[in-house]
Amino acid sequence: MKYDVLVVGGGPAGIITSVTARKVHGPGLKIGLFRPESKTLVPCGIPYMFGTLDAVDKNIMPDKPLEAAKVDIIQDEVVSLDLEAKTLKTASGSEYSFDKLVLATGSEPVVPSGLPGTDLDNVFTIRKSYAYLTEVHRRLADCRDIVIIGGGFIGAEMADELARREDRNITLIEIMDHCLWQSFDPEFCEMGEKALAEKGVKVLTGTKVLGITGDRRVEAVETSAGRFKADAVVLAIGARPNTALAAEAGLRLTPRGAVAVDSGMRTSHPDVLAVGDCAAKTDFFSGEESPVMLASVATIEARTAGANLYSVKAMLPGGSTPGAFSTVVGGLALGSAGLTETEARRRGIDVTVGLGESVDRHPGTLPGASPIKVKLVFSTMSGELLGGQVAGGAGVGEMVNVIALAVGRRMEATDLYLMPLGTHPLLTSAPTTYPVVTAAWDYLGRVLTAPSRGH
Ligand SMILES: Cc1cc2nc3c(=O)[nH]c(=O)nc-3n(C[C@H](O)[C@H](O)[C@H](O)COP(=O)(O)OP(=O)(O)OC[C@H]3O[C@@H](n4cnc5c(N)ncnc54)[C@H](O)[C@@H]3O)c2cc1C
Structure with a gap:
């Protein structure tokens, strides 16, 4: 044909x-x-x-x-x-x-070839297949002790959702110091980990999985922090x-x-x-x-x-396009676009951050108001926006998209400080405390008042 x-x-x-x-x-x-x-x-x-x-x-x-x-x-x-x-x-x-x-x-999804036990029954990956995940859904329905390996956003979201059933013990294991470390600085990761823990997820960071054990079907996950009983394991270590x-x-x-x-x-x-x-x-x-x-x-x-x-x-x-994404764990929305401060510094880039905090309605006494926190990462000398992170309520998703556009168009701190803005009590932070603006202002304050560093 x-x-x-x-x-x-x-x-x-x-x-x-x-x-x-x-x-x-x-x-x-x-x-x-x-x-x-x-x-x-x-x-x-x-x-x-x-x-x-x-x-x-x-x-x-x-x-x-x-x-x-x-x-x-x-x-x-x-x-x-x-x-x-x-x-x-x-x-x-x-x-x-x-x-x-x-x-x-x-x-x-990646299945680590060196990890023993990945071929046991009830060890699942998150393949984007209707037939496969229909079967996973059916089998997880009977499982009480579920271990998720990998604390990236897929593992964290799976843990959060599986923990909605109160009769379950959900354990999330991450080898690095923090879950969500690829997209967020540690203070944002900690907020996510705390929100997951409050939801009842046992979050183990800095923990290495040594093997998955069981006789035909998975029974436990052996880790550097001990053994965890498991009726099912979800591998979420990348794709x-x-x-x-x-x-x-x-x-x-x-x-x-x-x-x-x-x-x-x-x-x-x-x-x-x-x-x-x-x-x-x-x-x-x-x-x-x-x-x-x-x-x-x-x-x-x-x-x-x-x-x-x-x-x-x-x-x-x-x-190319700067990566931007958001997630929700334990009821907390987190969004990130461009470089984190950690990643920028790892690359040897001289950066200065700007922080802004507010409430996503005004006045903050309105029903449904959530605190919102913004961190912007700027090139110290040029003021170019390299990245940003947001934590808070539902408004995070669109706010991080605004930050992504600003990163993608190589905007500078003054563009954000004077950004065009529409605000409404039921929809946004107050114009006086709009956190992207106040974070840009925080950066400008830091560089304008900084003593010359001579390099
Ligand atoms: C659990 C989970 C949550 C996610 N959440 C987010 C999120 O919140 N935000 C976000 O931006 N991204 C998210 N992602 C990532 C996102 O899903 C992927 O980036 C996206 O699906 C990529 O789209 P794609 O079309 O390139 O590939 P895929 O979605 O992988 O689709 C590829 C398709 O090609 C088909 N195919 C492959 N080979 C053949 C073949 N030989 N013949 C015919 N068909 C074939 C496959 O069956 C599949 O249907 C998430 C991913 C997962 C797994």
């Missing part, structure tokens, strides 16, 4: 690429999208299937946008690519030809790009194993683009390869690739 455009992968990156391609290139193109399952999960909603939603079928990505864009959804797995002939073969034995191909094959197809087809991969792409999402083959978790990411500041894997970034790339099928119409500004 012949198509103008074939997209491999039906996650956020594949969907948005297909829809954008239709919008930009018009109704004449024949576009097909492959996915192995009849239903695609909302990936970021996965933790909530195990708690708040308590159902897998309430977390399905609607097909409506694909149907409206007249994209053929082909339920099949692509098993090989012939880039010279511009054809591909599927698991069902069909062959398709294409003019342009977009790889959106996503990522797979790697799913690029076997690309590698076999001879596309260039990066040292991290992602498909190498330029700022227009074009691969080493002129008719193949790659987007989302399978595509290489470039660190916004250093230009080096970055391990970030986020749906938000995947969709930015997809909007770029969908436009660029035949010529470059859109490029990621500066070749």
